[in-house]
Every structure is written in C-alpha cells, then in structure tokens.
Amino acid sequence: MWSIISVLVENKPGVLFKVTHLFRSRNYNIDSISVGITENPEFSRMTITTSADEKQLNQIIKQLDKMIDTVEVKLLEEKKSIYRELVLMKVKITKPSDIMEITDLANAFKCNVHDVRKSSIIVEITATPDRINAFEDLVRGYGILEITRTGICALERGVGNES
Amino acid sequence: MSGARSLMVALEKEGANIVFGLPGGANLPIYDELYKSNIRHILVRHEQSASHMADGFGRVSRRPGVCFATSGPGATNIVTGIATAQADSAPMIAITGQVPTKMIGRDAFQESDIIGITNPIVKYAFQPMTASEIPEVVKKAFYISATGRPGPVLIDIPKDVQQNEAEMAFPTEVKIRGYHPWVDPDIGKIERAIDMLLSSERPVILAGGGVIISGAFAELQSIAELLMIPVVTTFKGKGAFPENHPLSLGPIGMHGHAEANKIMVEADCVLACGSRFSDRSVGTFEEFEKNLKIIHMDVDPAEIGKNQTTHVAVVGDLKASLRIMVKMLIQKAVKKNGDNPWIKRVNETREYFRQNLKLHPHPLGAAKVLRKLREVLPAQSIVTTEVGQHQMWASLFFDVIHPGTFFSSTGLGTMGWGFPAAIGAKAAKPEVPVVDIAGEGSFNMTENSLAVSVLDDLPVIVFLLNNFSLGMVAQWQRTFYDRRMIGIDLKNCPDYVKLAESYGAQGIRAESIDEIGKAVQTALKSNIATVIDIPIDPQEDVLPFVAPGTPLKDMILPS
Numbered sequence: 176m177w178s179i180i181s182v183l184v185e186n187k188p189g190v191l192f193k194v195t196h197l198f199r200s201r202n203y204n205i206d207s208i209s210v211g212i213t214e215n216p217e218f219s220r221m222t223i224t225t226s227a228d229e230k231q232l233n234q235i236i237k238q239l240d241k242m243i244d245t246v247e248v249k250l251l252e253e254k255k256s257i258y259r260e261l262v263l264m265k266v267k268i269t270k271p272s273d274i275m276e277i278t279d280l281a282n283a284f285k286c287n288v289h290d291v292r293k294s295s296i297i298v299e300i301t302a303t304p305d306r307i308n309a310f311e312d313l314v315r316g317y318g319i320l321e322i323t324r325t326g327i328c329a330l331e332r333g334v335g336n337e338s
Numbered sequence: 339m340s341g342a343r344s345l346m347v348a349l350e351k352e353g354a355n356i357v358f359g360l361p362g363g364a365n366l367p368i369y370d371e372l373y374k375s376n377i378r379h380i381l382v383r384h385e386q387s388a389s390h391m392a393d394g395f396g397r398v399s400r401r402p403g404v405c406f407a408t409s410g411p412g413a414t415n416i417v418t419g420i421a422t423a424q425a426d427s428a429p430m431i432a433i434t435g436q437v438p439t440k441m442i443g444r445d446a447f448q449e450s451d452i453i454g455i456t457n458p459i460v461k462y463a464f465q466p467m468t469a470s471e472i473p474e475v476v477k478k479a480f481y482i483s484a485t486g487r488p489g490p491v492l493i494d495i496p497k498d499v500q501q502n503e504a505e506m507a508f509p510t511e512v513k514i515r516g517y518h519p520w521v522d523p524d525i526g527k528i529e530r531a532i533d534m535l536l537s538s539e540r541p542v543i544l545a546g547g548g549v550i551i552s553g554a555f556a557e558l559q560s561i562a563e564l565l566m567i568p569v570v571t572t573f574k575g576k577g578a579f580p581e582n583h584p585l586s587l588g589p590i591g592m593h594g595h596a597e598a599n600k601i602m603v604e605a606d607c608v609l610a611c612g613s614r615f616s617d618r619s620v621g622t623f624e625e626f627e628k629n630l631k632i633i634h635m636d637v638d639p640a641e642i643g644k645n646q647t648t649h650v651a652v653v654g655d656l657k658a659s660l661r662i663m664v665k666m667l668i669q670k671a672v673k674k675n676g677d678n679p680w681i682k683r684v685n686e687t688r689e690y691f692r693q694n695l696k697l698h699p700h701p702l703g704a705a706k707v708l709r710k711l712r713e714v715l716p717a718q719s720i721v722t723t724e725v726g727q728h729q730m731w732a733s734l735f736f737d738v739i740h741p742g743t744f745f746s747s748t749g750l751g752t753m754g755w756g757f758p759a760a761i762g763a764k765a766a767k768p769e770v771p772v773v774d775i776a777g778e779g780s781f782n783m784t785e786n787s788l789a790v791s792v793l794d795d796l797p798v799i800v801f802l803l804n805n806f807s808l809g810m811v812a813q814w815q816r817t818f819y820d821r822r823m824i825g826i827d828l829k830n831c832p833d834y835v836k837l838a839e840s841y842g843a844q845g846i847r848a849e850s851i852d853e854i855g856k857a858v859q860t861a862l863k864s865n866i867a868t869v870i871d872i873p874i875d876p877q878e879d880v881l882p883f884v885a886p887g888t889p890l891k892d893m894i895l896p897s
Contacts, residue, residue, distance in 0.1 A: 184516075185516065193457060196457050196458055197458075230643070233643060234643070237639055237640035237642075237644075238640050240639070240640070241638070241639070242516065243461075243482065243514060243517045244516055245516050246515050246516045
C-alpha cells in the first residue's frame with residue numbers, strides 16, 4: 176500500500192533531519208520525500224510517500240503530528256489531490272535515428288528534451304509515477320545511462336488553504 | 339545583559355532554584371553567572387548523575403529539574419540521563435555548553451553535535467545562535483518539558499552566545515504553533531467508557547505511570563471504589579493506587595504479582611489509565627487483547643492504538659478525564675458493592691497466592707528483607723530503585739502505601755539511576771526520608787554520588803541488596819542459557835561499608851532481618867547518607883516470571 180502524506184513544518188534548520196530521523200528510529204519506510212518553502216516563508220511543505228499498512232500509517236501520522244515542528248499533517252487521497260514527480264533521464268544514443276524516436280516518445284508523453292548529443296539525450300518528464308514508469312519502460316531498450324527523480328510533490332484539490 | 343546572565347534570570351523566573359551539574363570550558367560563562375545568582379548548585383562527580391538527579395527532582399516535584407554540562411564529553415555523559423527521562427516521560431531541562439558559533443562544524447576541541455546525538459531522545463531541543471533568543475528559549479523549554487506528556491528538553495548554548503550582550507525581553511507567555519498539549523477530554527467517550535465498564539462482568543483498572551505524572555490518585559481511587567473494580571498497575575504505575583487497599587492487586591507484567599497477572603488475564607474489560615502497554619507489562623500484544631475490551635485514557639494521542647487495539651479512547655489530561663468520570667458516576671448515582679462473583683474471585687485469587695506462593699527459604703530472602711524495610715520506613719518516604727533483581731523484588735515485596743512515592747527507571751532500565759535520582763528527590767522533598775533500593779551492580783555505576791549526598795547535605799539511604807553478582811543476568815543465564823555463567827561475578831568488591839565511610843557517609847552491614855530493621859532506624863535518626871549493605875543469597879531468582887515474548891497466562895511460578 177502506497178500513501179502520500181503532506182506535512183506542513185516550521186521552515187527552520189534541522190526539521191528535515193528530525194522528520195527523517197523519526198522514520199528511521201521507528202522503523203518506518205520513506206519511499207520518497209520532497210521539501211520546499213511555501214507561500215508563507217515561515218513554513219515548508221514536505222510530501223512524503225511511504226509504503227505502510229493501515230495500522231503503521233496511522234502511527235506515522237500520529238507521531239508526525241506529535242512533533243513540535245510540524246504544524247499540520249494530512250494523509251492525501253489520490254483522487255482528491257494532484258501529485259507529480261519530476262524525472263531527468265539520460266538516455267543512450269547508439270544510432271542517429273534514436274534521437275528522433277526518443278524525441279517522438281517524449282512528445283507523446285509531453286516531455287521536454289535537453290542536451291541532445293551524439294551519444295546521449297536528456298529527457299525531462301513531469302508526471303504521475305505510473306506514467307513515468309511507463310515512459311521508462313519504453314526507453315529502457317535504448318539504454319538509460321543516468322536517472323534522477325525529485326520524489327513526489329502533492330497538493331490537495333480545492334479552494335486553497337482554508338486553515 | 340549577557341546571554342549567560344539572561345539564562346539565570348530566565349531560570350529564576352521559572353522557579354528553578356537548584357541545578358545539578360559540572361563546569362567545563364564551554365559553560366564557564368554560565369557558571370560565572372551562576373556564581374552571582376541565588377540558584378543553588380550541586381556539584382556532581384560525573385555528568386550522568388547530574389541528569390539523573392534532575393530527573394529524580396523532576397519526577398518528585400512534578401516540575402522540570404535542571405542539569406548543566408559542558409560541551410563534548412560533558413554533553414555526551416548526560417545522554418543516558420536524557421534517554422532515561424524520555425523513556426519515563428520525566429520533565430527535565432538539560433543545558434549544555436557548546437563551542438563558539440564560529441567553531442561549530444570544525445571538529446573543535448570538546449565539540450560534539452549534541453543536538454544531533456540526542457534528537458530521538460528529547461521532547462525538543464534548542465540551540466540559540468544569538469544571546470537575545472535565550473529568554474524565550476528558556477520559557478518555551480519549560481513549557482514544552484512540563485506540559486502534556488512531560489519529557490526532557492535540551493538547550494545547547496554556544497560559548498559566544500553565553501558571552502554576548504543583548505537587549506533582553508522576558509516573555510511571560512509563549513505559544514508554539516505545532517504544540518497543543520491541552521486537549522479537552524471527549525465527554526461522549528467518557529460516557530461510553532462508563533457504559534462499557536458497567537456492562538462488563540469482569541472489569542479491571544490498569545493504572546500506568548500517567549496516573550502518577552498527573553497526580554490523579556484521588557480520582558482513580560474514587561472510580562475504583564464507586565464501581566468496585568480491582569486495580570492492577572504497570573510497573574511504572576506502581577503506587578498509583580495504595581497497595582494495601584482491598585481492591586489493589588499490584589503490578590502486572592514480567593515480574594508482576596501472580597494475582598495481578600491472573601486477574602488481568604481473566605478480565606473482559608480494562609480501563610487503562612496513562613499506560614502505554616509496554617511489552618514488559620502485557621507479555622505479548624496479540625494474546626493480551628484477546629477477548630478484552632480496552633478503554634484507553636492518555637494525554638498522548640500517539641499512544642492510542644500503538645501497541646493495542648482500543649475500543650474507546652479518551653485523549654486528554656488524565657486527571658481531567660478521570661475527574662469528569664467521577665462526576666458522571668456521582669450524577670448517575672453509581673455506587674456498587676463488592677457482593678458479586680468477580681470481586682469474590684479477585685479476593686480468592688489474592689488469598690490463594692498469599693497462602694501458597696513459595697518464598698525463598700534463605701534467612702535473608704528478598705521478601706523478608708523488603709517487608710522489613712516496609713515495616714520500619716514511614717509511609718510517606720520516597721523510594722527509588724536501581725535496575726535488576728532488587729528492582730523486581732521491590733515491585734513484588736515492597737508495598738507502596740502513599741501514592742506517588744515510588745520511582746524507578748522502568749522504560750529505559752538504567753542501572754545507576756536510583757541513587758542520584760534519590761538525591762534529586764531529596765532536594766525536591768527534604769522533609770521526607772528517601773531510600774534507594776539498590777543492587778550492588780547498579781550502585782557501582784554511580785556510587786561516586788556519595789560525595790554529593792554527604793557534602794551537599796542531601797542524605798539518602800542506599801538499601802543495598804548485595805548478591806555479589808549481576809543477579810538478573812545470572813538468573814537469565816540459569817534459566818535460558820543452561821547455567822553457563824559468564825560476566826556476572828562481582829567478587830564482593832568493594833567493601834561497601836568502607837566505601838561509604840571513605841566518603842564520610844555511614845556504612846552499616848546488616849546480616850539478619852533484625853539488624854536490617856535496626857540499621858534503617860539508625861539511618862533514619864542520624865540524617866546522614868547511609869549505605870546499608872545486606873548480603874543476600876546469590877542463588878535467589880525473581881519469581882513469578884513471565885518469560886520475554888510469552889503471554890501473561892504462561893507465568894512461571896516458584897516450584
């Protein structure tokens with residue numbers, strides 16, 4: 176089971192360390208974590224994805240809530256939120272036609288291509304993890320040289336921050 | 339004023355009139371201001387003891403005890419004390435010196451990242467980087483440490499921040515966005531809890547450490563008496579309920595009272611008050627909750643459902659929740675009498691084990707020794723313990739009459755905690771006798787606090803059950819490792835009477851029950867630190883025993 180937790184935290188040094196340390200010391204798993212400042216510079220928002228059963232997930236949320244530097248902890252429902260991940264993928268170019276083929280695939284997935292060279296090309300894809308995995312499967316045959324993922328960032332759908 | 343001066347002013351404003359500590363390079367500016375202040379300083383011989391003293395002071399006074407240590411090794415020496423306080427939810431403020439801000443991260447002399455090191459074992463930690471932050475940091479530290487579920491808070495102050503001058507503003511109130519310790523208990527849920535208790539046939543109250551922390555003794559007793567429900571406790575909750583009360587069954591768990599474990603297993607509904615259902619208390623989680631309706635009251639929402647599935651959960655200050663419950667019971671005119679099969683069964687069970695539980699035949703068997711201590715010691719005395727066999731014997735054979743007078747390192751199980759904690763307790767309540775029920779293995783770890791007990795006029799009694807070995811380890815080697823005894827023999831070294839005397843304390847060897855009684859009376863009258871060395875039988879096991887990873891029902895009884 177895969178869950179997305181959105182955590183609003185005080186934007187100050189050491190908070191990311193505390194959150195990740197909580198996961199470590201309680202033997203929870205972080206699949207991905209993305210952090211950034213919010214519309215209010217006093218806060219940062221962390222989006223954490225984790226594989227946990229319901230009981231463990233409950234505990235994770237309570238333990239996060241208990242932390243003094245967390246202001247709000249929300250479990251996001253997939254259907255009620257927008258969630259995306261940005262991935263940069265360096266794909267191997269073996270023959271000149273590879274460039275066109277990969278660019279076509281990228282267009283089909285609404286991706287951008289960068290740094291086109293004789294031997295490699297970098298594709299930038301922003302999508303849901305499912306779509307990213309599908310794209311990765313398609314280009315794997317060309318040879319993926321390097322990959323970097325931001326981890327998921329997510330927001331609840333609706334009329335802005337009511338709180 | 340300087341950062342260090344503002345620290346003293348802020349501490350005084352919080353009512354801290356005593357600190358336990360040891361100076362060093364990185365906290366000398368703090369000590370220089372301590373010199374000028376009215377705060378009493380207790381100089382320890384090892385920083386670990388300073389943290390345990392602050393812990394003992396905090397548990398007894400129910401406001402944070404304060405300890406000081408310098409940077410680097412001074413700070414790492416209090417790590418065990420901080421972890422102990424965190425495991426037992428004890429209020430404590432640890433204030434460490436740190437290398438100057440410009441030196442941080444350069445592996446400076448006596449630099450340690452104490453914020454990083456202690457992260458998982460503090461309730462919160464501050465590292466003020468400018469002097470002007472200190473007043474607010476201290477205010478917040480006391481607020482966080484003492485409210486909700488109490489715990490240790492660390493303040494790590496770089497040396498230049500102690501020295502720098504700044505305009506200081508001392509807030510009278512602080513708010514922290516992400517911290518909401520006050521939760522009003524849900525009345526509807528308390529109502530449901532009452533219905534559940536009234537409709538159950540075999541209800542039990544399980545009192546945990548939360549009852550002692552919140553001081554909810556009177557409320558707990560009213561509920562037990564109005565509903566006529568027997569009371570068991572966790573080990574941390576020992577003494578939350580008078581152990582000579584007709585409804586008391588004593589602690590459950592690994593070395594719980596046989597009657598308490600037996601009745602706990604037979605119960606169909608439990609009202610758990612301020613308990614975290616530790617593995618030492620419940621045996622196995624799955625077996626414990628089988629056929630049991632669990633009502634859980636706790637100040638910490640994260641405890642609900644952590645170890646056990648609950649049927650009704652009431653989050654909030656325990657004293658407030660229980661007070662509401664008492665009011666409701668009085669409004670509903672609930673007043674049960676004990677004329678029912680369950681209470682009859684409870685009384686028969688207790689009587690059966692009293693009559694039939696075999697005690698160790700040695701003339702200085704633990705039961706005889708500790709019952710003698712109970713007989714001579716005034717009921718309001720404070721008792722701490724170390725960790726090991728003596729601790730579990732204290733749980734079994736030393737009845738706590740006056741609620742909230744028994745303290746032990748129950749969560750972390752820190753050997754060496756009891757003696758310095760007793761000194762801290764004495765500082766908090768100088769008017770009552772304080773006894774550390776000790777084993778020599780634990781006492782060895784912090785025995786140099788004898789200097790503090792003597793020189794700082796904080797006389798406590800060390801009631802030393804000396805079996806010349808690490809007794810609990812020996813018991814496990816006898817029980818689980820086919821008597822392959824290793825690493826347990828302490829060889830009657832040192833001579834504790836001479837050791838006590840060398841510190842200027844009183845040392846008494848007591849070799850019979852009669853001598854024990856006399857020794858305790860001598861210690862109580864003399865009002866100087868006393869070590870009573872009692873040679874007990876190294877072969878005695880602590881029984882009953884619920885082996886780790888087994889359910890309470892499989893409790894091993896003395897054969």
